[in-house]
Amino acid sequence: MTSVNSKDNATNLTVLGIETSCDETAAAVVRGPVQREILSNTIRSQIDEHTEFGGVVPEIAARAHIDVLDRIVAEAMNDSGCSWDDIDAVAATAGPGLIGGVIVGFMTAKAIAMAADKPLIGVNHLEGHALTARLTDDLDFPFLLLLVSGGHSQFLMVRGVGDYERLGTTIDDAIGEAFDKTAKLLGLPYPGGPHVEKMAAKGDVRRFRLPRPLLDRPGLDMSFAGLKTALRTQAKKLEPVDDQTIADLCAGFQRAVSDVLATRTGTALNLFRERHPQSEPVIVVAGGVAANQEIRNALTHAAAETGARFVAPPMHLCTDNAAMIAWAGIERMQLGPVNDMSLPPRPRWPLDSENAGILGAGKKGAKV
Template sequence: MSSPLTVLGIETSCDETAAAVVSRTPEGRGHILSNVIRSQVDEHAEFGGVVPEIAARAHIEILDGLIAKAMREADLGWDGIDAVAATAGPGLIGGVIVGLLTARAVAAASGKPLIAVNHLEGHALTARLTDSLDLPYLLLLVSGGHTQFLLVEGVGQYRRLGSTIDDAIGEAFDKTAKLLGLGFPGGPAVEKMAAAGDPAAFRLPRPLLDRPGLDMSFAGLKTAVRNAAYQAAPLSDRAVADLCAAFQQAVADVVGEKSRRAIDHFRDLHPDREPVLVIAGGVAANSAIRGRLEELGQETGARLVAPPHALCTDNAAMIAWAGIERMLLGPVDDRHVAPRPRWPLDASADAVLGSGRKGAKA
């Protein structure tokens, strides 16, 4: 490629409305020219979780303004954009529809190709934007809706090695926070309380830790927290902090051990390459989980790559970059791609969750 590629990205899969402009130099370096994100936490806080209809309406109200702001901050007109990339799934279908249809309109009006991006692929390729990472590498995707180990072998080439068989980690954090009356979003609330707690005060299980493989489970851990809370009721602030610390430590222990096995598996597959473990998704910001993986990297000699927090949570820069990676494979124009509520990265793997009419969730 002898000239830069510049793409406008749009992300509306859940409760963040985002637009960004990202460029790739002929040498392969990525540059974020703008990255605008508008969170909807306040709109959903009173409900204790994301309400799909409220999220979709908020996307409609603010997306046009965010796109205009992203273009202004990038100091570009439409002649400076090579394509428009938008999340086409998976996610809350109302939000996905808003973003994809807006992107389709922008692409048509500007005469640019439209690239329909898998939201999970955006997370999977972020480390190539931030760290110019070579392929292949391991990905631990930990978010509100997904928890899985993937082998990233190429753009569009992903092999699922393990997944949660029930709740995702972020979902377990949110439900634990709601159970303990800590509010929404649950992850940061639990982590804050855990900092003042004693993880040894409550004995909680480490689900599936005694079984081989990389699959995980967090529904039983969440139930164990509920049972412990009932037995200790009425809960003092100290007891809540201790429960949060015990829950967070149990999650970190499971993730750490499963990551060790994933690294060993990578070495078996690629004995001549340094193992690289990329952690992405909103839960990647959790200090206990990140700290455990940093320790694991020192113990095993594997390299841990964690993109900046702003690029671990949902954002449009990762969608724009995934669009660039797709363009490098050849011409793309996805004007007729339909929005999808479910869209596994490894479509060839057997369904673990949600194998109904909407397709496999993971």
Template sequence: MLILGIETSCDETAAAVVARGPDGQGRILANVVRSQIEEHAVFGGVVPEIAARAHVELLDGIVAAALADAGVGFGDLAAVSATAGPGLIGGVIVGLMTAKAIAMTHRLPLVAVNHLEGHALTARMTDQLAFPYLLLLVSGGHTQFVAVHGLGRYERLGTTIDDALGEAFDKTAKMLGLPYPGGPAVERVARDGDPTRFDLPRPYLGRDSLDFSFSGLKTAVRQAAAAVAPLTERDVADLAASFQAAVTDVIGRKVERALERFRRATGVAEPVLVAAGGVAANKAIGAALGAAAAKVGGRVVVPPPKLCTDNGAMIAWAGAERLAAGLIDGLDAPARARWPLDADAAPKLGSGQLGAKA
């Protein structure tokens, strides 16, 4: 069956067509992504209003391009799926309403997808991974460990109590005068830096917890930068390297702990860690993940970089998995700014009218 997937939760306008066979294996027929980096770079971060307006202008053309690349029409589709949250609500509404219009016009089933579930299930398409496995989601908006027991069965084991790791990379880059997006910029200059020059903290490392905290680390970077200002190129490289070293130490130790607990809880002899989200493309973090998994007899699966960042293929695949399980949604499916993957987990940062913050 062929599924159209639409993703507009942040600053990528994306659509894809994915085929799912009766054996459960998937194949990407088209995956079109239009990044808005240039529009937001001048502001040093994503501006929600600009992102939403860009989605409105671009999405119809992106959907048409995806169908053309796949060589199919709306009549060939089994369903249309779209991100229904979490994300920047203006963008989420644009994508979900477009999917609803397509579903109604062409009489197709609608699948409203949790963006985080898209990340969680991608490795099942790329690596034919069986349940259960452990997910480390590291992106601009989320940093959490999730035990993936099955479709729709997710257990949050740990999360950030303040900033997501991608956000910490972006804000560190901004403090150091590096361009947006900050993750690739910090990684690039860190290659030439001394990771031992600045003694930065490793937050939450000493606690018997799988939670993360990066706010204090950002503050430490700001204080270290102020102490040696005005910054030279060497200072910037050393600060970036020291920041990245602190992050990889924390991630590595937490992964060891998480995989060990996951193995004890599930009885899986060789636990698998799936790393997803834009930060998963960082090579230093990737090396730390591999080393940590090897220590506890596990292994790491990282989808291709273009499928780690936001894209329509992951939403199409999640839609295909849900459709195969008979899970479809009505045209009244709501757009959600907040939508925890583990609905039973207690909020870490409180909650309000929009739901749990994390």
């Protein structure tokens, strides 16, 4: 059980959360916001199922969710010590994500909510990440969020529950995706991020000067496909590459990504100060890429340079988990009654409503 500080003038709620947007099957029971307790947090990874393919296969992921979700929910309920009478609502990821997995989790949540006669809360997966720091650090609005994961790389202004503004995003590969593709190119195992970081620790960061895309342009958008292409070009020139060359390429790649994120973070914090001069500048980082120590150090330094506070929830709450979904459900219920039984699962669901009609959204909905 994880406990954090209490919050005044609120009603305690206990919510079951379910998360199946990618390759983790997760369920959790969270109580808050008065005591803010994670009563259980069960996660089953699918890495073994996807390793031989070098990435997540959507059909395999959906089948794996079907196979284990009932057991994971039962385990989370058992670990929490709660009965169904103790549960106030069921919250589940309704998108964005791999649509097969989203359907499995959200439809299971609908069935549970109907059977247990509980309200259902359809949670935006990105909102789960955005609000986690309020669970772990009792953070007040507004604050900046840098979400860096396999599927998302974006800066968000978080002004309140349901009130988000996307300030910048990747125009091509997400950072985690770029790490995985780089690892695959260099013959490193999946998932690529930890293996690239491990090799980079043995490398000479000065040997290859790789590009820092878009830093010569204003704004907060990022690009990582060109960086990956530059690395491939260097590797092709030196084929066959030895272990030291792989380590040096990883070091150069990781440093370039860190530099881009640190520079953009400084710009984002300056923008935050302009928009909210009376608020403490805070940058929250979430997502699996936040586990990379060089990137974390670069972001910490960028925050310190601008006099801002750096917040990173514990790693098990930065990566995909159901505790963040349950907490987002609690935050939503604090605003008033919620019952999303008619809400459909969706592969795309941007947090900021102003981007809901962007060009190229297509039948799947607006891109995130």
